[in-house]
Amino acid sequence: MGLRDILTGRRSVKGPAPDKLFAISTAYVTLETEHQIMPSGTAAIVFQALATSDFESTLKDMEGVVTATGGDTGTTVSTQDDSYGYRWMILRSPADKPCVEDLAVGINAVSGSIETAGYGDRLLCAVFAFDDRSGPGGAAGSAPGRASRVYFIYNYKRGFWYPFVPARADGGAQTDSEQARSTERELQIKAQIGSELPIEPELERWFPLWGIPI
Secondary structure, rough: OOOHHHHHOOOOOOOOOOOHHHHHHHHHHHHHHHOOEEEEEEEEEEEEOOHHHHHHHHHHHHHHHHHHHOOOOEEEEEEOOOOOOOEEEEEEEEOOOOOHHHHHHHHHHHHHHHHHOOHHHHEEEEEEEEEEOOOOOOOOOOOOOEEEEEEEEEEOOOOOEEEEEEEOOOOOOOOOOOOEEEEEHHHHHHHHOOOOEEEEEHHHHHOOOOOOOO
């Protein structure tokens, strides 16, 4: 059972709690200063698109909203579809000024537009990318001096966050076909940030999300 299966109705879940999305706007400070898990300046919202003129119009409006809200900070927006048929709307901060708060505002603007248009049930999750620079003993499975990717996934159907750490034993780049994850590191991160970020309490719902384009 995967996260995408929830969206297609294969398992019932409770309604979303979108206010919890902004918890990442403060939790990242602890991640950065105490645990060397640094924001990469990228985030995305994932949803199941509809091939209708109304939905496409909503998407165009959303891009305009994000562009407007990110105009002063340089946040950019782009979209792409994955091999599972889901749409990724990707937000990027300027390379020299990653800003989690701005990304959260943009993601919230997109989800709010989708919900207002009556398509809230199409929302899958929000994903924020971080780089784990804690080094040997911190990022399990990573080579010395190599930053490994950490994703914080917000499940709109549950209203909770959870960490997802794709990993390879040699610390090299993750490929979709390998689909390896570091559950040990994920649990370490839960212990480090669980008091500040509403973490999904049921570990079996920490669904992997492969092929993340950020």
